Amino acid sequence: MPKYRTTTEPLPVPTPVTQPFWDGTREHRLLLQRCDAGHVFFYPRSHCPRCLSNRLEWVEASGRGTLYSYTIARRPTSPDFEQDVPFVIAVVELEEGPRMTSRLVEVEPGEVRIGMRLEVVFDDVTDAVTLPYFRPAGT
Numbered sequence: 652m653p654k655y656r657t658t659t660e661p662l663p664v665p666t667p668v669t670q671p672f673w674d675g676t677r678e679h680r681l682l683l684q685r686c687d688a689g690h691v692f693f694y695p696r697s698h699c700p701r702c703l704s705n706r707l708e709w710v711e712a713s714g715r716g717t718l719y720s721y722t723i724a725r726r727p728t729s730p731d732f733e734q735d736v737p738f739v740i741a742v743v744e745l746e747e748g749p750r751m752t753s754r755l756v757e758v759e760p761g762e763v764r765i766g767m768r769l770e771v772v773f774d775d776v777t778d779a780v781t782l783p784y785f786r787p788a789g790t
């Protein structure tokens with residue numbers, strides 16, 4: 652059962668390109684892609700968005716970052732999330748550079764601040780899908 656959300660639906664549907672990312676979250680590892688020129692990026696793609704290389708590998712991220720932007724969902728973004736509001740939708744700037752859209756947990760919406768230090772937490776929503784969320788670092 653999920654820890655941070657009230658529903659097991661909807662969930663991401665892995666594709667051949669994104670499957671390694673979701674395999675990683677299931678193991679509570681946050682994986683990013685890196686090309687042979689060293690560019691690190693997210694979301695998962697078949698080619699590097701900077702140099703178009705298709706020679707890519709998966710590397711484990713630290714799971715740390717800072718809050719780049721956010722909004723507070725006071726009305727559900729879909730009927731599935733009716734019980735979850737209010738919740739914080741965040742754009743997290745990871746230490747490795749890429750930004751990841753996620754949800755902030757373990758923080759009151761009124762205490763959210765741009766630039767706050769964050770760390771990843773993993774929500775095992777189902778046996779197949781674990782979602783990465785973020786909470787204030789060191790909590």
Ligand SMILES: [Zn+2]
Nearest residue numbers: 686690699702
């Ligand atoms: Zn590249």
